[in-house]
Amino acid sequence: MTRLSSRLLAIILPVLGLVWLISSGALYWYARHSLYERIDAELRVAATKLPLHSPLTPPDLALRTDSPDEEQTPFFVGSELFFQIWKENGQTLERSHSLLGEELQKRGLFEESPNFGEQTFSDGRKIRTLTTLRKPPPTIQDDTRPFLTVDFPANARNMTITIPADRRKPPPPAVFPGFKTHIFPTNTEKLYQGNRHVIIAKDLSSVEQTLSNFRVGIAASTLIGLLAATLAVRFAVKKGLNPISTLAHKVSLIESQSLDRRISLPKTLEELEPIALGINELLERLESAFERERQFGSDLAHEIRTPTAEIRALAEVGLTWPEQFGPAEIRSIHDSSRRIEGTTQALLDLTRIDSKAFPLQTAQVNLAQTTSEILEAFSNQARQKDLILLTELPSTEISAPQSLVVIIIQNLIGNAIAYAPPKTKISIVIRNSAFIVTNEAPKLSPEDLPLMFERFWRKDTSRTSPDHAGLGLRLVKVAAAQMHAQITPTLKDGTLAIEIQF
């Protein structure tokens, strides 16, 4: 059997683990997203420093110089930043020295809007890419004005020159003594005038390393956290289930002889209150059922023991004093044995109907005809008590098990004839598939109505009457229940009416 604590642990721990995983995943996603945002921002910044291989883009001059100070640019050899520029026809226009032998893939090119993506170098390194489109700068008209005058400091080795937009013309090499400077053609017709497709990229190795460390940290903390949670939950569950153990102990002390006990719980344990209430209600029902069974046993004992005692005592009288034993005693023995037989038969019928072992084949039953036949069998008894039988039996057919219908009608009529005061009227009516028996019952009270269908119930608690064991109406109830027929007993002005709606 599974322990409740184990079941709770089996539920709580996976839930805790799931919550932990979701929160860890969310944290990881947030960290990764932040790192990538920083990279993307870096790529955007780098894009502004991108050298466009054209003399028409003077701001790039400083970047394009192959001076020993090139490492000062973001794209130096060994840098994590890369770029590559393509012409519209797909021909590479320029690429960063940091690419070395690698080639950026032209994925996402030729799209108007900048977009980010990821690529993998041949050595397995992952890179983050920014793909963008640069339009050509306006054509520079020939200008005879002096291009620019710059006073270089003597020890200057690298500097950025900002050229006014209206004077974009490459300076002569002599302007930058000591620098190896590219000479760009001044003939604008030879310059590339089309759109430039650019990819700027950054190596993700350090980011991946950071994320990998983060993942290891999360995994380790998850394991430690789950272990700690297991111990904590186990302790909490055990502590929390203590009242249930107390409750179970209290319940285990209740036996069939002590069903009058009830479970009491401190008011602080509100969660267990419904359980305690449920157990108490169950105990009440059990106590009531046990009491009914005890009463049933007692009543059965009386119903069987008394006629058995009569038979035995009379037989002993006959054996010991034969002269005292005549036809009257034989008749008494016969009557007593019939009582035992009747009680046994009724009990057997009850058991069989309850266990559905009774023949229940549904057939067309004529209520009027069945009632007439049963009335015929009771006519002598009715005559002996001077009872007046008023019948209203229109031909009515119902679809029902014949045997159960007979039991119901027989017991209702038999009951009415047995308990109606002499010289009174008994009404037997069939109306709209309902069978109604009405008779005077001056000793009955309304409180008796629900009890009269119990086994062995008799208004006379001394159970003196030898003719009935108190099983007839119980048989009616059980048989009606089997047929799903409804019983309605009513008592008005000392007149009992029992209606069976078939």
Next chain:
Amino acid sequence: MRILLVEDSLPLAKAVTIALQKNGYAVDHCADGLDGLTMAQQTSYDAAVIDIMLPSLSGLEILEKLRTQENPLRILLLTAKDTIQDRVHGLSQGADDYLIKPFALDELLARIAVLCRRAYNQSSPVLSLGSLEIDTSKKLAEINGKNLNLRTREFNLLEYLTLRKNSVVSRREIEEHIYDELVTPMSNVVDTAIYTLRKALSSSGEGAPKIQTRRGQGYLLVE
């Protein structure tokens, strides 16, 4: 000995009555609890056999009322209720014995005999007075080992007088304890029985007890 039988099962009451009468008891029977209580209050019975489940008044209620009135009547409850709780309840209410239906008549008779002896503080079934010995279980009365050959009525009278030895027993007491309610007070059955018993005792030889008459008081059995 006179027994009150309160039992609503008429066949059973009939059988028990026959058995008791055949064993020398006088029996008064009624089938209703209230009648049974009235009879127990009005007559000095030696013992009563009462069913528990009775019309009008249950056997336990009769018992309770009698004990409340400090009536010492020895009562045997005869019932189909067989649980230990039922027996304990019956005995704790003041019953002297409890017998469950169905029962053997011999057992009932033996228990009633015990109750009757207890009424006279007699534990042995054998009574003695001088050379007289009465075996109540065998219904045998002997003087010096010689059987008196008494009829039931005379035997019952001798047994009763022996139980009340050295005490004056009134005619009414004899009627109450030896004869049932069918015997009319004006009949001379007691006189006839005393006469027959005296004759039997006097013809049995020396050492036989004598029945003395105390005028206006009753009879006294002496050695």
